[in-house]
Amino acid sequence: MNEAILSCQHVWKLYGPDPKAYLQSRDVPPSLDEIKGTGFIPAVRNATFDVHAGEILIIMGLSGSGKSTLVRCLSRLVDPTAGEIFFEGRDLLNASPKELIDIRRHKMGMVFQHFALLPNRTVLENVAFPLEVQGVGRANRETRAREMIELVGLDGREKYYPRELSGGQQQRVGIARSLAVEPDVWFLDEPFSALDPLIRREMQDEFLRLQSMLKKTIVFITHDFDEAIRLADRVAIMFEGGIDQLGTPEEIITSPATDYVAEFTKDIPRDKLLTVGSLMEAVDSMEMVGEGLRHDEKLHDVAHAILTSSGPNRVVDEQGNTIGAIRRSRVLDTLFGKGN
Ligand SMILES: Nc1ncnc2c1ncn2[C@@H]1O[C@H](COP(=O)(O)OP(=O)(O)O)[C@@H](O)[C@H]1O
Ligand SMILES: [Mg+2]
The missing domain is CATH 3.40.50.300 (P-loop containing nucleotide triphosphate hydrolases)
Structure with missing residues (x-):
């Protein structure tokens, strides 16, 4: 950490x-x-x-x-x-x-x-404003502001006023402005x-x-x-x-x-968020079936393999080593609840 x-x-x-x-x-x-x-x-x-x-x-x-x-x-x-x-x-x-x-x-x-x-300042002036408050000179602050404007994809709009921009574009200006001081x-x-x-x-x-x-x-x-x-x-x-x-x-x-x-x-939607690893259990390797599902796969992407398999599916790490298994019942309980 x-x-x-x-x-x-x-x-x-x-x-x-x-x-x-x-x-x-x-x-x-x-x-x-x-x-x-x-x-x-x-x-x-x-x-x-x-x-x-x-x-x-x-x-x-x-x-x-x-x-x-x-x-x-x-x-x-x-x-x-x-x-x-x-x-x-x-x-x-x-x-x-x-x-x-x-x-x-x-x-x-x-x-x-x-x-x-x-409202009475252009996009460029708005983005440069926090640097102006810091006392950064015009040339430097405008250079920096232009970089930020490019970063958020608003290049070409430097001279626009806020009222001439859509809500999303205005929010990009806000983002560029907040980043101008390199917080x-x-x-x-x-x-x-x-x-x-x-x-x-x-x-x-x-x-x-x-x-x-x-x-x-x-x-x-x-x-x-x-x-x-x-x-x-x-x-x-x-x-x-x-x-x-x-x-x-x-x-x-x-x-x-x-x-x-x-x-x-x-x-x-749990299936798109949870990984195989998050529901993995320790299972006797004799019981495991399958070639091995990667622990970092999302359930959504491997649900078919798990739900149609005849036993706990083997789970593997990046190197292909077995690190546990995932049971169909656990997946069903997690995705659909236990029926209460
Ligand atoms: N200046 C204030 N005076 C009195 N109560 C306030 C003040 N600011 C916030 N609160 C109250 O504090 C609680 C938390 O507010 P807030 O932090 O704005 O919540 P959130 O951002 O999650 O919507 C609310 O009950 C709000 O009414
Ligand atoms: Mg709030």
């Missing part, structure tokens, strides 16, 4: 009258019911997790579950009620206002669903949620293409599980301010930590 770029330790954000005093008055952290009973809004409850260098961590949850608040705490656009946050080893909550501004300007990139492009960590808060499904898919592909080149450390919010499993290395599922589970999409789907997570993920 790569080093942690961001580390969040027991972070809380409650809204209401003097939430700090309320939390400090407690010996043990209050439960969700207690918090609600006292009239506080539990925007973030006791969040502890790391964001690793180069990963895409997706924060998922229904509207109002605290996703934006949590991510805003990570850049201290929102001040947590309690907890600690370390960014590249620096204590973010004790950073001076000047340090904070510096960190945000030089090390963090942000894209929001309703991002504000500057160490990139926050995206539902960047594609307002786009039509087809454009949205195109933007997801584009995003993955960019990430394959840039290898940024990314915290990406969405309320759409399909989007999450397409993009995520790991997913955190939030429920009323708490992180119910954080893991790979496979882990979350095969071993949901709470009833809520199970309910939340029940409609996900």
Whole structure:
């Protein structure tokens, strides 16, 4: 596992009258019911997790579950009620206002669903804007902005104004602008949620293409599980301010930590997500049949072989060594449930 770029330790954000005093008055952290009973809004409850260098961590949850608040705490656009946050080893909550501004300007990139492009500035000027704020001279910032515009596929539109662009194109400008400062960590808060499904898919592909080149450390919010499993290395599922589970999409789907997570993920097409390896078991090799299915194949692609075989199918690694077997019954239970 790569080093942690961001580390969040027991972070809380409650809204209401003097939430700090309320939390400090407690010996043990209050439960969700207690918090609600006292009239506080539990925007973030006791969040502890790391964001690793180069990963895409997706924060998922229904509207109002605290996703934006949590991510805003990570850049201290929102001040947590309690907890600690370390960014590249620096204590973010004790950073001076000047340090904070510096960190945000030089090390963090942000894209929001309703991002504000500057209406009276061209695409080029919009993308160059964060560099202008940094005090970078015109020639340098425009060179850099042109590179970013090309990166997101908008070359030729440098002189357009935001109103002359489609929603998808505007979002590309927002992405280019957020990347102009070469951030160490990139926050995206539902960047594609307002786009039509087809454009949205195109933007997801584009995003993955960019990430394959840039290898940024990314915290990406969405309320759409399909989007999450397409993009995520790991997913955190939030429920009323708490992180119910954080893991790979496979882990979350095969071993949901709470009833809520199970309910939340029940409609996900498992066959396209799960690999053979995720359902593999130790089986006596005498029982195994078949030439061997690769552990990293998706169930969807090998379902026929598994479902029509006379015994547990052999599973092999990249070198062709047997590493386990997969049973038809396990596949059926996972894909279709146990009939309840
Ligand atoms: N400034 C605020 N004052 C009071 N309550 C807020 C404020 N910001 C957010 N909340 C509440 O905190 C909860 C989490 O909000 P938010 O982080 O925006 O959720 P999400 O991004 O998952 O939709 C919600 O109940 C919201 O109403
Ligand atoms: Mg939000």
